[in-house]
Amino acid sequence: MSTFTLPKSKPEVPVNLTSDLNKNQLLSFPAFKTWINTLQHSLDTQKNKSHTFHSAPYKLRKIDIQAVDYFGGERIGFIKLKAEISNDKGEKLPGSVFLRGGSVGMMLILQPDDVPANTEDEKHVILTLQPRIPAGSLALAELPAGMLDDSGTFSGGAAKEIEEETGLKIPAEKLINMTELALPKSSSDDEEQLQQGVYPSAGGCDEFVPLFLWQNRIPREQMKEWQGKLTGLRDHGEKITLMLCPLGKLWRVGGRDAKVLAGWALYEGLRKEGRI
The missing domain is CATH 3.30.565 (Heat Shock Protein 90)
Structure with missing residues (x-):
């Protein structure tokens, strides 16, 4: 020592x-x-x-x-x-x-392009199912999480699975930082300068998670194809499985994941204020 x-x-x-x-x-x-x-x-x-x-x-x-x-x-x-x-x-x-430092959570929302724009109809959120040994789980439902790499691109295991199984590449310039919109950074030295993110377990861990939003409209048939394909990945022994969850059921399906609940709350609050 x-x-x-x-x-x-x-x-x-x-x-x-x-x-x-x-x-x-x-x-x-x-x-x-x-x-x-x-x-x-x-x-x-x-x-x-x-x-x-x-x-x-x-x-x-x-x-x-x-x-x-x-x-x-x-x-x-x-x-x-x-x-x-x-x-x-x-x-x-x-x-x-x-x-352990910060990480990034992604709320990725897909909607069939044949429904009226600027509505919440038939929106689905991409979730990951993966082993989380600290929680004693082999299939915890979560928002995709990873890091923003040096080029500003969302990276990590979840991002790789999303791209491999759907072909979706998440463009950094299309990301909306919901946490930053909801929690403006303090400009006064008399105030605490906490990180622009959600703290899932501030009683014992420094981790903070900025939550980003990305929305995309895709053909209905493509969404149906992905839904069937993604939910069947577990049969192939994948460590990370993707699923499409109806937006209206997100709070229940992903209710054990702090990122899901925080992302859902930020999305609903910002949407009602007309900021996204």
Whole structure:
């Protein structure tokens, strides 16, 4: 184990590392950089006299790295840490954190092109069914999720399956960031600068998920063909199966997935306000 002082920390914050992680690796890990910058800014907002904690502000005292998971041998995937945060009265805040960084959720809506435009009639949403071992599931229904790569294109296992099984390529320029529309970014230093995404489990994980919308009208026969094709993929041993879910039933069919419920709520709220 080794210890270093977190740069630009006041009071100075010691960081205790595990034997398989060094200072440069931690400080260059995108999820850690985003988390620590966001936290430090939030702690700074306590200087405002109107802040709830102004009279007894909390401070970051120490960070203990507890475990690291690597992807492909060298790339950091996840970090488990404990942050000690307390005020001068000795009152502490829970500080166990699972760092994994942000991801992207996609609400992909298809509608037959023979129904009237600008209606909700016969809209269907593409869902994925795939193993999620942390949930103890081999077929959890979810909104497709992945990352936006360096070119701004939606990428990942779900995107690959969608393209392979339907031929649909999701163009970045056609994406509507529903989270950004619903949650405008704060412009004041006195306010917290949280990420523009939904936090599925903020009590223990830093993950934030911007939710994007993409809608397309396609021939009815093509939709029928895809519905039969996609729902039959499980027979071929696919790890990710796609399904078309009627929009009106989305909240029930995908009700165990936070991305589904958040996406559905954002879509309905923005639609009623006439913003999408």
